[in-house]
Amino acid sequence: GQNIDQPTEMTATEGAIVQINCTYQTSGFNGLFWYQQHAGEAPTFLSYNVLDGLEEKGRFSSFLSRSKGYSYLLLKELQMKDSASYLCAVTKAGGSYIPTFGRGTSLIVHP
Amino acid sequence: DSGVTQTPKHLITATGQRVTLRCSPRSGDLSVYWYQQSLDQGLQFLIQYYNGEERAKGNILERFSAQQFPDLHSELNLSSLELGDSALYFCASSTRTNEKLFFGSGTQLSVL
Numbered sequence: 001g002q003n004i005d006q007p008t009e010m011t012a013t014e015g016a017i018v019q020i021n022c023t024y025q026t027s028g029f030n031g032l033f034w035y036q037q038h039a040g041e042a043p044t045f046l047s048y049n050v051l052d053g054l055e056e057k058g059r060f061s062s063f064l065s066r067s068k069g070y071s072y073l074l075l076k077e078l079q080m081k082d083s084a085s086y087l088c089a090v091t092k093a094g095g096s097y098i099p100t101f102g103r104g105t106s107l108i109v110h111p
Numbered sequence: 112d113s114g115v116t117q118t119p120k121h122l123i124t125a126t127g128q129r130v131t132l133r134c135s136p137r138s139g140d141l142s143v144y145w146y147q148q149s150l151d152q153g154l155q156f157l158i159q160y161y162n163g164e165e166r167a168k169g170n171i172l173e174r175f176s177a178q179q180f181p182d183l184h185s186e187l188n189l190s191s192l193e194l195g196d197s198a199l200y201f202c203a204s205s206t207r208t209n210e211k212l213f214f215g216s217g218t219q220l221s222v223l
Contacts, residue, residue: 042214043201043212089154096208097209101146
């Protein structure tokens with residue numbers, strides 16, 4: 001099976017930087033997705049990491065270390081609209097590459 | 112708007128009943144996924160179809176079934192409903208496997 005761990009909840013201040021961690025244990029790891037989900041809405045794609053390193057996309061960056069089974073999502077210049085749940089999802093190679101999701105981290109951004 | 116359409120948005124029914132959830136994938140996407148999201152379990156993969164054929168199965172109960180039709184829309188059938196089946200059911204699509212998923216807005220199922 002796959003074990004994916006994320007903090008349940010985080011709080012941060014508008015304008016600040018926050019790092020959301022995700023650790024995973026899975027055989028045959030292929031890649032890792034990050035999705036954003038506002039309350040009652042659909043998850044939307046943020047990033048996909050297959051190789052080690054940092055992928056930057058505007059205010060959001062995602063990092064992966066395959067050897068450590070670790071990823072993080074970095075959100076800069078936080079805005080109130082960034083208050084949402086952030087879901088880490090892992091895919092395995094050699095099969096249907098179905099994303100298995102962690103339980104998500106609820107981020108609360110306050111003024 | 113992801114381009115994935117799910118109907119209905121809300122469904123309220125009683126225990127023991129049967130319901131059908133419908134999903135139309137993005138234009139051109141051959142792969143359809145069904146996920147269940149509840150507060151205590153998070154997003155759980157149920158089943159995947161690719162171009163009309165079942166490709167992968169997850170934690171889908173025997174009371175649940177799905178299919179993908181020639182026009183690529185998909186239906187998820189839930190029968191003998193129990194209180195614990197109350198959840199948000201998402202459909203997602205992708206062009207190919209191992210690509211990002213585009214999620215529909217979900218169907219909120221309440222079993223009373």
